Amino acid sequence: MISLSNIDKYIESRFQRTFILKGIDLKIEQGEFVTLMGPSGVGKSTLLNIIGLLDEDYEGMYDFEGKSIHAMKEKQKSALHKSEFGYIFQAYHLIDELTVYENIETPLLYRNIPSSQRKSIIAELLDRFKMVAKKDLFPEQLSGGQQQVVGIARAIAGNPRVLLADEPTGNLHSSQAKEIMEVFKELNKEGTTIIQATHARENADYGSRLIEMLDGKIDKDLAL
Amino acid sequence: MLKNYLIIALRNIKRNKLRSLVHILGLSLGIAICLLIFNVVWHAYSFDKFHTDSERIFRINTVTEWEPGNLFQSSATNGPLGEVIDEEISLIENKGRLYTLYETMVVIPEQNKVIGRSNKVAFSDPGFFEIFQREWLSGNPERALLEPYSAVISEASLKKYFPGSNADDVLGKEILWVDAADSIYAQVQGVIMDYSENTDFFFTDFISFSTITKKEKEDWYGLHSWSNLNTASQLFVKISKNSSNSDLDEGLSLLAKKYLNEEDSQTKFISEPLSELHFSENYDDTTVSKTLLNGLIYIGIIILLLACLNFINLETALAINRAKEVGIRKTLGSDRGQLLLQFLTETFLFVLISTVFAVFLSDLIQIYFKEYLPANFKFSGISVLSIGFLAMNALLLTLLSGLYPAFFLSKYQPQRALKGEVIAQRGFSLGVFLRKNLSVLQFSASIAFIIMVMVLNSQLKHIHSQPLGFEKEAVLYTNLPFMGERSKRELLAERIRNERFVEGVSLSNNLVSSNSIWTSDAYVMVDSLEQQLNVHVMNVDSAFVSVNGIPMLAGRKSHHVANEILVNRNFLKAMGSPEPSEVLGQTIRFGGEPNIIIGVVENFNARNLKEEIMPMVLVYRPDYYYLLTAKISKQQNLAYAKQRLEAIVEEVFPYEASGFNFIDEVLEGFYEDDRKIQGVLGFAGAAAIIISILGLFGLSSFTIAQRTKEVSIRKVLGAGIVEIIALVSKQYVWLVLISFALAAYPAYYLSNIWLQQYAYRIEMPYLLFMAVGIGVLLLALLVVGFHSLGVANTNPAKVLKSE
Secondary structure, three states: OEEEEEEEEEEEOOOOEEEEEEEEEEEEOOOOEEEEEOOOOOOHHHHHHHHOOOOOOOEEEEEEOOEEOOOOOHHHHHHHHHHHEEEEEOOOOOOOOOOHHHHHHHHHHHOOOOHHHHHHHHHHHHHHOOOHHHOOOOHHHOOHHHHHHHHHHHHHHOOOOEEEEEOOOOOOOHHHHHHHHHHHHHHHHOOOEEEEEEOOHHHHOOOOEEEEEEOOEEEEEEEO | OHHHHHHHHHHHHHHOHHHHHHHHHHHHHHHHHHHHHHHHHHHHOOOOOOOOOHHHEEEEEEEEEEEOOEEEEEOOOOHHHHHHHHHHOOOEEEEEEEEEOOOEEEEEHHHOEEEEEEOOEEEEOHHHHHHOOOOEEEEOOOOOOOOOOEEEEEHHHHHHHOOOOOOOOOOOOEEEEEEOOEEEEEEEEEEEOOOOOOOOOOOOEEEEHHHOOOHHHHHHHOOOOOOOOOOOEEEEEEEOOOOOHHHHHHHHHHHHHHHOOHHHOOEEEEEEEHHHHHHOOOOOOOOOOHHHHHHHHHHHHHHHHHHHHHHHHHHHHHHHHHHHHHHHHHHOOOOHHHHHHHHHHHHHHHHHHHHHHHHHHHHHHHHHOHHHOOOOOOOOOOOHHHHHHHHHHHHHHHHHHHHHHHHHHHOOOHHHHHHOOOOOOOOOOHHHHHHHHHHHHHHHHHHHHHHHHHHHHHHHHHHHHOOOOOOOOOEEEEEOOOOOOHHHHHHHHHHHHOOOOEEEEEEEOOOOOOOOOOEEEEEEEEOOEEEEEEEEEEEEOOOHHHHOOOOEEEEOOOOOOOOEEEEEHHHHHHHOOOOHHHHOOOEEEEOOEEEEEEEEEOOOOOOOOOOOOOOEEEEOOHHHOOEEEEEEOOOOOHHHHHHHHHHHHHHHOOOOOOOOEEHHHHHHHHOHHHHHHHHHHHHHHHHHHHHHHHHHHHHHHHHHHHOHHHHHHHHHOOOOHHHHHHHHHHHHHHHHHHHHHHHHHHHHHHHHHHHHOOOOOOOOOHHHHHHHHHHHHHHHHHHHHHHHHHHHOOOHHHHHHHO
8 A cells, every 4th residue: 555665864964964764665555553663753753744745855766556656746646645644643733723523624624525424424523532522612621632532533534544643642641542542443443554653662562563663764564 | 614714713813812903903094094095086086977978078278388488277268269169170079168257146136136146157158068968957958058148047046046936937037147347137048957976067057158259248258369368268179089189189289370379379279188177177176186196095005005014024923823723734635725715714804804994994084084075075984986995905905915924824834834843944034034124114104104294294383483574463354246336345444444443454456465466567777777577466555554564664655546556675676675765756667557666565475485475566456456354453352353344244245245254364274285285194104103013013022922932041141131121122223223214215305395395494304304213213112112021021930941
């Protein structure tokens, strides 16, 4: 499904190149639950951003379902981005001015989904994550765990095939983190491909594959 | 989608109150001013647009070069031109002649009813109504004005002269119009509707033109010769289709060659489009200056731009706060176009709210400027016209102020924006560059406006403090019938003179100072050579000098003898400055006759202070007197005196409505236009500085808050509050200084143009320039200081802990 070969990313300063990623080769199949692990600054987030089409400033080949990203036009990339990917962030990144309901609704709006369908999708998600009573609250009125649940609901509202999560539990305490990971596991069971970046080893146990990174390279690639 | 945009826009407006306040105040002020100016300009251009084929209607003007390079253009035409023009120039379809009358007395002889004086009476020929079509209530449009002594009145006159009568009933009825010494009895041959739209043709009574083209009347109305020009005589033509303005002018120049002799060869005729009439010479002194209108348009645009700049400035400065939202939306699948649309929607919402406020605000401003606006100007912020303008304006304004911030915001890269990496721009940043320069522009405009207002203020003050050479306190005057009975006039003067509070009464043909002028040539012997002098002639009686308190330098007042003449000091100066007493008894040739100088008066300003005092002669021609000036004793209550004098006039001239006015009101009137300019500029200056300060307030609150960390570190390192305020304020001092440097020259240039029109003017007040600069600087520092004090007072421990 996702195939990266020889991906380099570096920052050029006047006298030297500092590599953030160097020579990454990676294949991820549909239905996998991949965990990227490693210390801060090792390039996990950067790799996630490249996979999620948020960062185009790199060298190397990236094929999605056999099609080269480089060969795509801006419009195709945007369509691919909208239909295939969902994002979850460490800092939740909900829009402060929108309610829980409206936050979940936003990606659906960008996908031009008709109003009645939107309502049923959101109702289903609220129900699934037990947020029905909180649908009219603003993010600042929720706890961190609740915010992340909304973040997940929003990420999967557009029914993406790939879920990208960057330190999804980094700001949460362990019991909340556990809940979130359970949700991930369930989503994976339903067929969603999940790629998460984390430096908490216990989170990797929920996944099917563990990739350890070191200094911008893939150090170990283990099946669990 | 749009609903989502609107919701978030509204919540943002509610959340950031300072930002919303700055935007809405600034924009609504700008929109209100523009709305009002648009209505004023529209009104000025709305006159006489409704006539059929109005683009083919022209008024003939006369241009005379009375001195090489010195042109005099008048809307008047001589009588003979009106006779021949359509025979000589074939492209003329119709000609219409109009002869306007001044203060005509209207009487209905049948009922013995005196209606009173009217300025809406004119002579016109049938062609006039063919060019300017009317709806006829009765009478035959073609024949009504053909015969001498026939007349057409409008519905307004019908109601006034014959209340309760129908249009058909009054046909054949006789009306008496008394124009100075000419009494015209004419029969009503038609009744027309009044115009309902804006027009300069407000006349209600039309007497057939053939009445005055009769031989015995031509002289009196000044229509007899090619060389006689009289503003009352107006000529309109309608040209055929497919012919142009320049064809007409060509025909006119051929015609001038044919009929004008050598002597008049400096005279030519040109055509003036009907659309220009309201801007050149109309019939009730309500012409509008196009320069003034353009000035207003510029002011409106500048103020609105200032408000836009505020918006752009503050939005780009606040962009960092929105960066996170942009990042999230991009990861959720928004493309740049959708983000642009979102931010433009938000801008549009601001503009919309401001527009609603502007409608109310413009009404308030309109009340403030009531006396500046034309009498028939009706303003409504919710008329179709206004709403149309507001809608267009809202769209334009949204794009103008919203596009740049929207582009700026929507270009953020999501992965950077989410990490908060948006400030770290190295080297040249368009945003920062723009922000600084936009503020400079705003302050430049404000400073320039304020300087100009200050210069105007000091000049007008200067004018008020100038000695005029005569006394203006407690002097009243009234208009008497022109060419009325001399004995009646003198009787009135005598009666007023006998009032115990009256110190003196003078009858004259001109006020001591006024806008009218009679100039002529006088010939005087200087060193046995006859010298020609262009002189200002005042036709006054012997009491004039004492009533107006003009000092005599030598000789005596006149004894009401026709060939005795007084001169002023500048007259002597033109003669080579002899001693005043030396010229007494000398002969001056004036008006074809020898006159003897019997007295010399001190110079006085008989015109406004834009003009120098000319050499002047005071002559005695009592037949033309129509003004009565009375000097009231200082102890007298003036209101009572005015009332009492008016009562006396009414006894002697029962049908004359004109009351007494004060001379100093006439003097005030000289500078009315300038005071209007002062008022408008003052308002513009105030609006500009309010908007700029508002912008600075919003901007600095934000930029200073950004430096909280830096300030805290400096405090930890030992900086005092004063040092920190100085540090934070320094860049704003630069901002105002650069703005001042940019504003100084344009302000100097424009106010100098204005000052040059005054013969009596102040030196350019450079100190005032400095004062304005310092004032604005202080104001800016006050605003900035307010914020910097807040930052300087924060506890560094708290700030640094959270970092």
